[in-house]
Amino acid sequence: MKHVDFAVIGGSYAGLSAALQLARARRQVLVVDAGVRRNRCVDEAGETSHGFLTQDGRAPAEIAAVAKQQLLAYGTVQWMEGLADEAHVAADGRLAFRVGETTVSAGRLILATGVRDELPPVPGLAERWGRSVFHCPYCHGHEMNAGPIGIVASSPLAQHHGLMLADWGTPTLFLNGAVAPDNDELAALQRRGTRVETTPIDRIEGHADVLLKDGRRLVMNGLFAQPRTHLASPVAQQLGCALEEGPTGPFIRVDPGQATRVTHVFACGDAARAAGNVTLAVADGAMAAFSAHRSTMF
Ligand code: FAD
Ligand code: MG
Numbered sequence: 001m002k003h004v005d006f007a008v009i010g011g012s013y014a015g016l017s018a019a020l021q022l023a024r025a026r027r028q029v030l031v032v033d034a035g036v037r038r039n040r041c042v043d044e045a046g047e048t049s050h051g052f053l054t055q056d057g058r059a060p061a062e063i064a065a066v067a068k069q070q071l072l073a074y075g076t077v078q079w080m081e082g083l084a085d086e087a088h089v090a091a092d093g094r095l096a097f098r099v100g101e102t103t104v105s106a107g108r109l110i111l112a113t114g115v116r117d118e119l120p121p122v123p124g125l126a127e128r129w130g131r132s133v134f135h136c137p138y139c140h141g142h143e144m145n146a147g148p149i150g151i152v153a154s155s156p157l158a159q160h161h162g163l164m165l166a167d168w169g170t171p172t173l174f175l176n177g178a179v180a181p182d183n184d185e186l187a188a189l190q191r192r193g194t195r196v197e198t199t200p201i202d203r204i205e206g207h208a209d210v211l212l213k214d215g216r217r218l219v220m221n222g223l224f225a226q227p228r229t230h231l232a233s234p235v236a237q238q239l240g241c242a243l244e245e246g247p248t249g250p251f252i253r254v255d256p257g258q259a260t261r262v263t264h265v266f267a268c269g270d271a272a273r274a275a276g277n278v279t280l281a282v283a284d285g286a287m288a289a290f291s292a293h294r295s296t297m298f
Helices: 013-024 040-044 060-072 157-167 183-191 235-239 278-294
Strands: 002-009 029-033 077-081 084-089 095-099 102-111 115-118 148-152 170-174 195-197 201-205 209-212 217-219 222-225 228-231 243-245 250-252 265-267
Touching (some): 002 013, 002 095, 095 235, 102 278, 148 157
Parallel strands (some): 002 102, 170 195
Antiparallel strands (some): 095 102, 201 209
16 A cells, blocks of 8 residues: 555646646655557657647657656656556545555545547548647648648538638548538538538548549548547546546546546546647646645645
8 A cells, every 4th residue: 555645647748747846846746657648649650749839849758758857856756657547535535546456545636647539440540640640730730731631520520620721721521421511511611612522431541642432542741530539547437527528528527726526636638628738738737736735735
């Protein structure tokens, strides 16, 4: 049994940011991390992360590694590799969970466990996730070089992509039998100059070539999809945190101070917002830490 004042589950951007603030408040903090970041596919593709101040165009793994190195320089931080599970509120009111053979008991718990993406089952799409297939125009739209952009529809968010991406290039919205825009929606797409393709997709090839069922090949600079998101870990549900349904999937409900409805449990990052990025994860993590810290005295 391991007793700690503060535990953070998830040691990526949100969790690292939370732990840094607690370490700087001279508190003992344990970070438990399974090492499966949402954007690891970007590293695997040799691509880079965008939009996070001072780190634009840097590999996601490098950003996390520098943050971890700076965090571990504080003497009050312990790092545990592994998967936290069986989280619950113990009889004494503390927050408990297991990591392998170890039971951890924490006074305050910050969940920074992220989400997992489920891509539509279009052959060739998943292999290109993080290389030439993305979901966030702000993160990767600029790299489309103002050229042809394909939008592979799988949810009503495809309409948003169809309208937005015209700012980053010349979009083609592939309905692929997944969505059927009404006349108003089609008119809005047309006003933005977005082409609508109704022939279903057979597969993706090359960098971002869309092969249609009728044999045509449309060469794109990149593709955008609308993956369904799932909480990466069940620990929030195990504890009894409330969830909310966002446009891409469920996320943990938090108040403006990142507190969940479970006393002394806070949540931050992609797991606790409708849509996230590195900047927002870092901000949420800091806020979660401020709230968790102050809850010990006020
Ligand atoms: P994550 O980074 O997903 O980290 C969660 C961590 O918690 C992981 O290490 C995981 O292993 C750990 N964990 C989960 N459950 C447990 C458990 N039970 N026990 C222990 N550890 C656990 N954002 C940008 O700002 N710019 C970009 O250019 C950009 N590009 C992207 C490209 C792609 C293809 C994708 C998918 C995302 C991109 N993002 C980008 C978004 C960015 O990846 C996320 O917003 C960010 O990773 C969220 O950080 P997080 O700390 O909340 O979660
Ligand atoms: Mg918030």
